[in-house]
Amino acid sequence: MKTEQLAVFNEAMERIGVASREEVHRKGHWHETFHCWIAYREGETIRLLFQMRSPNVKDFKGLLDITAAGHLLAEETVLDGVREVEEELGLPITMEDIVQVATIPCTIEEGTFIDREFVHVFLYGKKVPFEAFHVQVEEVAGLYEADLDHFVSLWNGERGSIHVTGFAVGNGKQRQTTIEVTKGAFVPHPDHYVQTLIDALKKTL
Template identity: 30%
Template sequence: MTEYLNVYNEDLKWCGSEERRIVHENGKWHYVFHCWVYDQSHQKIILQRRATTKDLFPKSYDASCTGHYSSDENHDSTRELSEELGLEISYDKLIYLLDFQDVFIKPGMLDREIARVHLLITDGFKPLPSTPEEIHSIVACDYEAFKALIYNKVDEVALECLYGDNGEGKLIRSELVPRKAPYYQEVFKHIHEHVKKL
């Protein structure tokens, strides 16, 4: 089934919808959904390891949940959370953090995206994806350890596999999706503002 995305000009004004493949070939700006899950009871950040079939950065670690908004979706859609993590929740359970623009380039692809980044605070998180082909694994990382990793204080951290196969049970910084700096630091700064209040 052909997927269509809403596209935007340099001023981020909507200018129609186009086939996803064409959007990525022609470098049209489009919005994507990001959500970081914090498991409050275990003080852990949840990460996703991307499937081996992904066009960009297969088997790299990423935010807990990521995906494109289809052209018929509003920015309050939580479809990706349902598909990738098995979480059936409404948008008002999420905390909006920030928008972050990024560009990814590879032969035949110019991916220009605006990530709408959110936080979900849970207790005792247990993933049950309905689209397992979208992900390789879902893992939990100690909150303070992940903070040390993204601020370059350590080179690797231990992981607990919650779903799928995580192999060696550790994350090396270079295995994170290489998002434009300072994505991880900016996101973590916003997350910490909420976590420290718990």
């Protein structure tokens, strides 16, 4: 299997080389990723979709995360990142369907795992029925949506848990469900990333 090669950047977001994905996370090199959030307005409420990471992935197993996301390979541009939406969710969209809302530098450190990303954040601002998704089960265990204001209250520590509604995948089938989750059920993205996302969603939708 060919080793994924990622472009490496300095803190000024200037490209300075190429390294394997393993080396990038072991040494904490800056690299680029593509995040696409699906969110939509329903009356006065904004609904935000999270994917539940598969228990079989390497990092952050079983946690709620960006709707669809992935690394940009060394030979790719930001425009190539849209492939992640169809690969992970089975939703065939193009760059014309989404809007870029931010580019955010982010760092997450978990033990020996150091993730320093320049994150290109995009928004798909339409409601998608759950039955339209066909998730990549090796990566995604389900999809859940939350009221944005409830999520904000949870993230800021103003409430201890919230309910999210969606589906889990098992035996090739979707099982619709509502679950109660705490902040610990989400990938620990930096607060500035979450706040920038929230501001962008409220401004754009």
